[in-house]
Amino acid sequence: MTILEVENLVARHGLLTAVRNVSFSVARGEVLGIVGANGAGKTTLFRTICGIHPATTGTIRLEGSDISAYPPYRRVAAGLAMAPEGRRLFSDMTVTDNLKVAGENGRKGFWKIDTVLDALPALKPLMKAIAGGLSGGQRQAVAIGRALMSNPSVLLLDEVSLGLSPIAVVGLYNSLAVLKENGETTMILVEQDLDRAMAFSDRIICLLEGAVALHGKPGELGKHAITDAYFGLGKQVATRA
Amino acid sequence: MLDALIQGILLGGYYAILAAGLSLMFGVVRFINLAHGDLAILGAYLVLFGVEILGLSPLAAVLAMLPVMALAGWIMQRLLFARALGSGVLLPLLVTFGLGAVLQNTMFGLFGSDTRSLGNHIGSLSWSSWQMPFGISLGKLPVITFAVAVAALVALQLMLSFTKIGRAIRATSSDPEAAELSGVNARKVHRAAAAIAVALAGLAGAFLAMRALINPYAGPTQLIFAFEAVVIGGIGSLWGTLAGGIVLGVAQSLGSTFSAQWFQLAGHLVFLGVLGARLYAAHAHHHGGWRAALKLPRTVQPRAVEEDLP
Numbered sequence: 001m002t003i004l005e006v007e008n009l010v011a012r013h014g015l016l017t018a019v020r021n022v023s024f025s026v027a028r029g030e031v032l033g034i035v036g037a038n039g040a041g042k043t044t045l046f047r048t049i050c051g052i053h054p055a056t057t058g059t060i061r062l063e064g065s066d067i068s069a070y071p072p073y074r075r076v077a078a079g080l081a082m083a084p085e086g087r088r089l090f091s092d093m094t095v096t097d098n099l100k101v102a103g104e105n106g107r108k109g110f111w112k113i114d115t116v117l118d119a120l121p122a123l124k125p126l127m128k129a130i131a132g133g134l135s136g137g138q139r140q141a142v143a144i145g146r147a148l149m150s151n152p153s154v155l156l157l158d159e160v161s162l163g164l165s166p167i168a169v170v171g172l173y174n175s176l177a178v179l180k181e182n183g184e185t186t187m188i189l190v191e192q193d194l195d196r197a198m199a200f201s202d203r204i205i206c207l208l209e210g211a212v213a214l215h216g217k218p219g220e221l222g223k224h225a226i227t228d229a230y231f232g233l234g235k236q237v238a239t240r241a
Numbered sequence: 242m243l244d245a246l247i248q249g250i251l252l253g254g255y256y257a258i259l260a261a262g263l264s265l266m267f268g269v270v271r272f273i274n275l276a277h278g279d280l281a282i283l284g285a286y287l288v289l290f291g292v293e294i295l296g297l298s299p300l301a302a303v304l305a306m307l308p309v310m311a312l313a314g315w316i317m318q319r320l321l322f323a324r325a326l327g328s329g330v331l332l333p334l335l336v337t338f339g340l341g342a343v344l345q346n347t348m349f350g351l352f353g354s355d356t357r358s359l360g361n362h363i364g365s366l367s368w369s370s371w372q373m374p375f376g377i378s379l380g381k382l383p384v385i386t387f388a389v390a391v392a393a394l395v396a397l398q399l400m401l402s403f404t405k406i407g408r409a410i411r412a413t414s415s416d417p418e419a420a421e422l423s424g425v426n427a428r429k430v431h432r433a434a435a436a437i438a439v440a441l442a443g444l445a446g447a448f449l450a451m452r453a454l455i456n457p458y459a460g461p462t463q464l465i466f467a468f469e470a471v472v473i474g475g476i477g478s479l480w481g482t483l484a485g486g487i488v489l490g491v492a493q494s495l496g497s498t499f500s501a502q503w504f505q506l507a508g509h510l511v512f513l514g515v516l517g518a519r520l521y522a523a524h525a526h527h528h529g530g531w532r533a534a535l536k537l538p539r540t541v542q543p544r545a546v547e548e549d550l551p
Contacts, residue, residue, distance in 0.1 A: 052418055076424035088419035090412045101412045104405045105424030150424050 003028045003186050004049075004080075004154045009058030011041075011048040018044040020210040022058075026154065029183040033201030033218075034190045037230055041210035042190045043085050046158050050082045051075050063153060076106050081152035083143040085159040085190075091132030095123060095142050098131050099149050106150020110184065116145045119182075120175050137168025141175065148185070155179075157189040161196060169193075173200060194226060208232050242498065244377050249494030251380070253470075253487030254387030255452075259445035259463060260470035260482040261394065262438030268477030269414040269434040272322055272333055276341035277442055278464030282457065283344055284310050284443025285359070285450035286352055292362050299363050303447045307440045314439025318432045326431075341460060348457035356454040363451055386448045390486075393441065394479055401479070410434055414477070469512040488515075 004026045011019040018041045026032050036042050047053035049060055051072040060068045062078050070078065081102070090098050099113055117124050120141050126134065131142055140160070147155055160176075161169040173196065179185050180200075191197035197204060198218035206214040206229040214221060214229035227233075263277045274280075284306055291302030317340070325336040360367040366385070370378040401407035412420040413430040421427050449455060449463065466489065474485025489508045496507020 050422060052422070071426075072418075072421035073424050073426045076422065082422050084419065084422060088416050088422070090415040090419065092415055093408070093411055097408055097411070101408050101420065101425065102423040105409060105426075107424075146423060 001028050002026070003063055004188075005059070005061040006049065007059040007061075009045070009048060009060065010056040011044050011053055012056050013044070017056075018210050019048060022207075022210070022212055024205055024212070024215065026186055026188060028153070028186055030186055030203065031180055031201045032186075032188045033197035033204045034188060034207060035192070035194055035197050035204060035226065035230060036207035036213075037232075039209075040207040042207055043158055044210075045207070046082060046084075046156050046188075046190060050080060050156065073105070076102075076150050076152070079107060079151075079153035080156070081106065081147040081150045081154075082156040082158060083140070083147045083160075085162070087136075087139040087143040089131040089134075089139055089142055089146070091130070093131055094127065095129055095131055095134075096127045098142055098146050102146045102149035107152070109151030111148045111151045113149070116148050119148070119178050120145050122171060122175070135168075136164050137171060140164060140168070140172055144172075144175070148179075152185065154186045154188065157187060160189050160191050161193055169196070176200065194223065194230065198223065198226065206230055242495070243375065245494045245498045246491060247377060247379065248383065249491030250487050251383035251387045252490030252494060253483065254383070254390035254490075255445060255448050256466055256470040256486030256489050257390040257483040258386070258393060258441055258448065260467040260474070260486055261397065261479065262441035262445075263464075263467045264471045264474075264477055264479070264482045265397075265434055265441070266438045267471070269410055270318070270322065270326070270431045272326060273337070274322070274438070275334060275337040275464065276344060276460070277337075277438075277467055278462065279341040279344040279348075279460030280310070280313075280439050280442040281446035281449065281463050281467075282455055282460045283313075283348060284446035285455050286348055286357075286446075286457075287443065288359060288447045288450060289352075289357055292359065299359060299451075303444070306443050306447065310443035311436040311440040314436040315432045317439070318435035322435060323428060323431060341464075345457050345460060352457060354456060354458075356456045357450070358454050359447070359450040360452070367451060382448075382452055386452070389444070389448070390483065393444070394483055397437070397479060406430070406433055466508070469508060473512060473515045 002025045006025070007023050009019055009022045010017065022045060024032070034042050034045065044053055048055050051070055055068060058068070059066060062075070062080055065078060067075050067078050067080070090101065096113070099116060103112065122138065122141050123145055126138060131139065134142065144157065160172065164172065176187070179187065189197070189201070201218060204214070204216065204218050204221060204226060205212055206226055208229060209232070213232070214226060259281060263274060266272050266274050287306040287309060288299065288302045291297040291305055292299055297305060321336060321340065322333065325333040366382050370380045372378055401411055409420065409425045409430050410433065412423065412425055413427045417427045420430070470482055470485035470489050472485070473488050474481030474483070488511060492511035493504045493508040496503035
């Protein structure tokens with residue numbers, strides 16, 4: 001069952017078109033990986049879906065409702081949450097308060113502080129710590145926990161492993177695997193590490209200069225095709241969804 | 242000298258109430274409200290209106306004025322300030338400068354240009370005091386003002402720390418975009434902050450009218466004092482405003498022991514001194530720290546750039 005539909009989405013930064021007619025849909029419980037080189041439009045696509053960046057044209061439907069005109073906080077209430085690039089924690093607040101902000105202002109549901117701590121046990125000893133003093137891996141875990149606290153039906157994870165040590169990346173993906181097994185939370189993740197993205201995602205979209213250059217299941221596409229699309233080599237668009 | 246010190250500390254209570262709203266608006270909304278002093282005077286006139294026209298007791302008039310001012314703050318943020326936000330630095334300054342002029346002239350039109358005071362409505366409170374050892378007298382009104390300032394700051398602190406709206410205010414202050422991504426309606430938070438700020442300005446105005454004479458054009462002077470307290474105490478810091486207010490009050494009080502004219506001048510000089518020291522420290526930090534600024538040899542290696550590792 002389709003939970004999120006993006007149709008012909010266009011977003012601009014001034015005269016530059018950062019997202020060009022991007023269309024895709026995601027089914028409930030699916031993990032969609034979005035890859036692409038720096039400047040391909042991944043983060044702008046996420047920010048546009050969340051309502052932080054205005055869409056020039058296009059439609060975004062969440063669980064059948066058109067949320068294209070909603071401000072960001074209403075999209076959260078509708079069931080969309082994002083762990084943004086750079087974590088963007090409330091750095092002067094404790095981890096507990098970071099989680100509470102999303103819990104108090106988002107949707108009510110399965111995810112509460114207890115259930116988030118079960119899924120992200122690394123947070124347990126950090127609950128009273130000030131978020132600004134945490135390491136990169138810890139901050140990413142808090143950002144994901146905070147996004148979960150709003151009980152999203154679709155969770156967007158921007159640049160999941162960027163800036164993290166290899167150990168932290170392994171720990172983080174173990175936690176995401178728990179969410180994936182749970183099957184309730186649909187995830188869309190932006191990931192620079194192609195191998196990670198291919199291993200974790202059910203489907204892959206490769207963006208090139210703001211447009212979908214490749215779209216399909218990782219096993220069917222193969223790494224060469226994804227790499228070619230990633231760098232804009234050879235045939236530009238091939239869809240095998 | 243000790244007496245002047247204590248009077249200065251107590252005066253700092255008034256400046257803290259006055260500055261807390263300005264600091265809150267800047268900390269949460271990133272908005273400098275040049276009409277803040279005029280709003281304080283408006284609060285004072287509303288209390289005078291409640292006492293003289295409606296026949297309320299001063300306490301009842303103050304309590305009635307607070308929600309009116311809060312509502313005014315909410316509406317101003319909704320209709321005026323929010324529209325000026327995001328349009329560069331100049332527009333909010335021009336808008337609030339214009340609002341200040343409108344408020345001054347409206348108050349002049351409604352209440353006239355005569356100086357007014359609440360002092361004659363609060364009985365002996367305006368002049369009576371407690372006699373302490375060493376010949377020190379503590380004015381009852383300054384002590385009450387200081388106590389109200391501390392109580393207001395404690396209440397604000399508790400609200401910010403332990404309530405849903407408080408956490409939303411802190412989150413919005415820290416990162417408005419991330420707050421929206423957490424489901425917080427940042428615009429509503431801004432309105433709530435403006436409501437609190439304007440109510441605090443009104444409260445400060447009421448205390449000003451109890452201890453001094455006011456007129457419709459007294460706002461800009463109060464704005465300067467509020468700015469000085471905020472800058473001395475640290476912009477956006479709640480308890481810093483109390484510290485800043487106390488420093489300003491002590492400076493003015495000690496200055497007045499030399500001469501009446503030194504009351505304001507001493508406060509301005511301390512403000513300039515603190516600002517100059519901050520600028521000097523920032524400049525020195527930019528060019529290699531205070532050691533470099535003082536031309537001392539560097540004995541400690543610069544700290545490595547923090548890595549984003551667990």
